[in-house]
Amino acid sequence: MADPSTTPLLSKETEPETPITAPVSSLEEIIERSIGDFGWAxxxxxxxxxxxxxxxxxxTFISVVTDADPTWHCTISSSCNSAADKCQLPRNSWSWDMPMDTSIVSEWSLECxxxxxxxxPASSFFLGCLAGGLILATLADSSSLGRKNMLLLSCLLMSLAGLSTAASTNIWMYSAFRFVCGFWRATVGxxxxxxSTELVGKRWRxxxxxxxFLFFTFGFLSLPLIAYLNKGSSWRIxxxxxxIPAILYCVFLHFFVHESPRWLFLRGRREEFVATLNSIGSHSSFTLSRFIENVSIEHDSSNRDIYSAIKILLEKNWAIRRLSAVMVAAFGIGVVYYGMPLGVGSLGLNLYLNVTLNALSELPASLVTFFLIGKLNRKGSVLGFTLLSGVCSVLCCILMATSMSNDDDHKWISTDWxxxxxxxxxxxxxxxxxxxxxxxxxxxxxxxxxxxAVSMLRQALVLGGVFGPVLVAAGRKNGVLSYGVFGVTVAFCGLFVMFLPETKGSSICDTMAEEEHKVIETGTGDNSSC
Structure with a gap:
């Protein structure tokens, strides 16, 4: 019977295998020979x-439900008009449709x-994300925690902060817990x-x-389902x-997930490195030990403090250029990604339909990326999709301006659609x-x-998200200030990926010296082996 840990899950064009007795000269080769196929393990x-x-x-999105402004109805018809602003009506003339504790707005009388x-609360959460991203960004690289323990710590403390949020008695305590939750959430993704990508070979990376990304989409879509099943219950539920499920997940994470073999090797923990590859790969520890003897890679001894990874990045001109380019592109993407869903209410039709279409857009986007990532050029894909997003956003802006001056009654399709x-x-x-x-x-x-580097990228995304709500608020009366700016920003920022090398099919390096050698050897770092 075939070993389930080495049986490929998906049919894929395989590359000629190198005999296990052949010498190896890099960590990449050891990883590929041990866990190159994508098996059940x-x-x-x-x-x-x-x-x-x-x-x-x-x-990230729980406040959409817990902080929502609930619906209401008149209780005294003589002095109440349901179309009026409830803040202008006597408090005894209207009432909430649901129990007061279904939202923080109704429970703490925040409607006015x-x-x-x-x-x-929402602002505090994203401020926490920014602070956490800056302070915690390098711990998984530079500290002794590593990838697994940092993920475990971040997810556990994020969940405990969320659990503590349920005990809040006022908006100030609630906002403080949301800040702490955002702080630890910053490094989870x-x-x-x-x-996850360092636990597999490059063919499946x-x-x-x-x-x-698929799990992120399902997590987002699970919120309205959970809220519906608990309709009428307190927002604390x-x-x-x-x-609570997230805390239980952390237990499974601790006992059943391995540390990144690449990180273990660079930290000089060779016994754990061999044990990890042996548990998810196909070769015995004896064979792996023979492989390792031929690897001349130096251990990562430069990470002396928690911020040394950032210092290393800023010491190399090519690293600065790459980091700057991806962060500018990510900023433009973040402006649209976090801002656009907030402005769908100004497009017409049903608000809930618009929000649902936006939420569901993430699922096909993830599926398209999953099935085509092996064929897509990275640079061309980011450039193409940001330009397409920019063009469609500007088109949406033009249609908004057109619909204000034209009558849709005699058109075969509504401008709203x-x-x-x-x-x-x-x-x-x-x-x-x-x-x-x-x-x-x-x-x-x-x-x-x-x-x-990935943490800095995500900080640029969150920073872009800070400007999204501002643009939406400014564009409620003038669509050019929202969708027009969205389109121009994402298209312009996306152009910066043109300064980056293509990485499709190339081996990923483990040290700055390897990457720099590849840059010098090829001039750009394109498609070269470490």
Whole structure:
């Protein structure tokens, strides 16, 4: 019977195998010979690690439900008009449709509070994400925690902070817990992405990275389902439903997930490195030991403190150019990715239909990336999808201006449907660009700084998201200030990937010296072996 850990899950064009007795000269070759095929062991490892994305999505978007402004009705018809602003009506003339504790707005009487106060929890969460990304970004590279333990710590503390949020008694305590939750959430997706892709060979790196994006989509879509099943219950129940499973997940993560073999080797922990490859690969520890004897790679002894990975990145001109280019592109993607769903209410038709179409756009974007990542050029894909998103966003802006001056009654198709169509295509394109640029960044930087580089990329995405709500608010009366700016920003920022090398099919390096040698050897770093 075939060993299930080495039986490929999917039919794939295989490369000629090198005899195990042939000498090896790089860590990449050891990884490929040991876990090059994508068997059940790798699939279970990658899936369990990527599941963290689902809990990440739940905590990111949970405020859409818990902080919503509930519906209401008049109780005294003589002094109440349901079309009026409830803040202008006597408080005893209207009532909430649902129990008061279904939302923080109704429980803490925030319906007439300023936008600064009512938006404080969401703002606190993203401020926590920015702070956490900056402070924790390099720990998975530079500290002794590694990828697995950093993911475990981040996910556990994020979940505990979310669980504590359910005990909040006012908006200030609630906002403080949301900040802490965002702080620890900042590195969950990054560590999950890096760890899952470093547990497989290069042939499956792209597909494994997309598994996390699929889990993120399912996590997002699970929120309205959980909210519907608990309709009429306290908003605190939603935090319990999302955080308790996440804490149980951390237990499974601790006992059943392996540390990144690349990181273990660079830290000089060769026994653990051999044990990890032996448990998910096909060769015995004796054979692996013989392989390792021929590897001349130096250990990563440069990471002396938690910020050394960032220092290493900033010491190399080619690394600065790459990091700057991907961060600018990510900023443009973040503006649209986080901002566009907030503005769908101004497009016409049903608000819930518009939001559902945006949420569902993430699923086909992830599937397209999953099945085509092996064939897609990274640079061309990011450039193409950002330009398509920009064009459709500008088209949506033009349609908004047109619909204000024309009558739709005699048209064969409503301008509202055209606007929704253009907006959906734009959001689908930016979601796909989001997925590809994360995989692209994984391949652009070596193992010793990879987690830090991906963390900086995600900070640029979140920073772009900070400007999204501002543009949406400014564009409620003038669509040019929202969708027009969205389109121009994402298209312009996407052009910066033209300064990056192509990485499709190339081996990923483990040290800065290897990557720099590849850059010098090829002039650009394109398609060269480490």
């Amino acid at each position: 790798q699939f279970m490892q990658a899936s369990l690690v990527s599941l963290a994305w689902a809990f990440d999505a739940q905590q 509070a300023s936008s600064v106060i009512s938006g404080l 990054t560590c999950a992405l890096v760890l 792209g597909q494994v990275g997309i598994i996390g 939603l935090y319990l439903w999302t955080c 055209l606007k929704i169509g253009a907006e959906t295509v734009s959001f689908f394109s930016v979601c796909t660009a989001f997925n590809v640029i994360l995989i692209y960044t994984l391949e652009l930087f070596p193992t010793c700084v990879r987690n830090s």
